[in-house]
Amino acid sequence: MGRAPCCDKASVKKGPWSPEEDAKLKSYIEQNGTGGNWIALPQKIGLKRCGKSCRLRWLNYLRPNIKHGGFSEEEDRIILSLYISIGSRWSIIAAQLPGRTDNDIKNYWNTRLKKKLFGKQSRKDQRQQQQQQFLRQATTSDGMKQEAATGDVNGSSGLPAVTYNWHQQAIVGPVPGMMMEGHRIGDEVDESIRKLIYKLGGASPFATLQVPQRVPPMYEGSPSLMPPSCTVDTTSLNEGGMQGSITLPALELDQSFHFNQVKLDSLDCFFGMGTDQSMRWSEVSPLVCPNNTVASSSQGMQQYCHVDEPVNLGMK
DNA sequence: AACTTTGGCAACCGCCCGACG
DNA sequence: CCGTCGGGCGGTTGCCAAAGT
Structure with a gap:
């Protein structure tokens, strides 16, 4: 009953x-x-x-002071940063955006931002982009050559023809705080958001993927099978009471940050789990880090993370 | 011009959690 | 400690308008 x-x-x-x-x-x-x-x-x-x-x-x-529509790029960036960190906790995300409601943000994410970021464009956007592309080609004498060089559906690159416009439009910038081989990406993320994420127990945006220094006995002889570890950088979070960094095996992160029931369905492509387009890290990294900081080390990442497998950073 | 498909958004549904008796 | 209740939240639905064919 x-x-x-x-x-x-x-x-x-x-x-x-x-x-x-x-x-x-x-x-x-x-x-x-x-x-x-x-x-x-x-x-x-x-x-x-x-x-x-x-x-x-x-x-x-x-309610007074409610804003509808007209999301700014800054708001896009905040929404994305928080979504990556804490998942679909719209009320918390809305609390960071004055005048916005959780319902509004949820609708905006589901109908627009997700598509904007992951390439499924609206017809209107597609048309705009086509027009822009046409104009670019019209003003570039060797436009056709350039297009051919980038590879297409049947091109020589052999990559799937997935059109992502995240990096093209530079809407949100890199995933903030992520560290790759000692380089911190996207330090411009708001300190307030960092602290909020930390308060909530989120770890992923501050995670460092790295090969553990010591190979545990069970992986001796086959270290490539070892899961990536994850270092949580806490140095910028003085109020958190922790200093330095802590290193946890990735498989334990779910327990350590058990709250973090993040469903990153739409980010599955980051982890090679795309529904219809499985992507490798080398294809995804330019999207995660549009300035190519990561792309240059994509081979290394591939080794580190077994990117053909889901990479678990305390998120589900 | 008519019909179909898609996108956007308001609103509902049902679950979870904390307060309270 | 347990049951009940209301608030809050995320997921989903349904409607309408715009876009496409």
């Missing part, structure tokens, strides 16, 4: 809110507040709505 529903579904109105309903709810809350009880509120003001529905309507639309 499930729980009793919060309201009588039969006598409650569903669907879009009318201007009259909005006005009733807004004026009541502005004058009296919510009274700490959303369930009782609709009865008080004579609305045939579920209390939860009222709450949602107020928080997402009627």
Whole structure:
């Protein structure tokens, strides 16, 4: 037996809110507040709505200082940084963006940002890009040669024809804080976000993939089978109470950061788990680090991480 | 012009968690 | 300690408009 529903579904109105309903709810809350009880509120003001529905309507639309649409690149960057770090915890992400609601950010991520970052473009975007490409080619005498050199579906590169526009559009910059072979990437990430992520127990953005110094006995003789370790850089997080760095075997990270039930479905391609396009690190690295810091060492990464396998950095 | 497909977004659903008796 | 309740949250659905054929 499930729980009793919060309201009588039969006598409650569903669907879009009318201007009259909005006005009733807004004026009541502005004058009296919510009274700490959303369930009782609709009865008080004579609305045939579920209390939860009222709450949602107020928080997402009627509340003052709500912003809709028009996400800036800075907001894109913050959303992506936090999504990579803490996953789809939209309320926490929304808390970092004044005027934005979790629902808005969730919708924006699902319908636009994800596609923007991972290449599935809207028709409008596709057309814009085609126009830009046309203009570029028109102004470049050897445009065709250049295009051929980059490789295409049937080109000589042998790579899958996946068009990603992350690095082309430079929307969000590198994954912040990631360290590759001693180079810290994306130091420009906001300190406040770093601290927030750390407070939440997130480790991935500060992770260093590296081969452990000592080969454990079980991997002696076949060190290539050993999982990558992960060093959590805590030097920039003085308030965290930890100094220096701690090194944990990657397989233990899930326990160490057990909260981090991050579902990176849309980032699967980073880990060679793409649904229809399996990608190798050498293909993905320019996307992770558009300035090619990583690309130059992609061979090394491939060795370190067994990138044909999912790389587990405390995320799921 | 008509029909189909896709995208965007508001709203709902149901689960989880903390407060409280 | 346990059950109940309300708030909060993330996932999903459904509708409508725009774009494509």
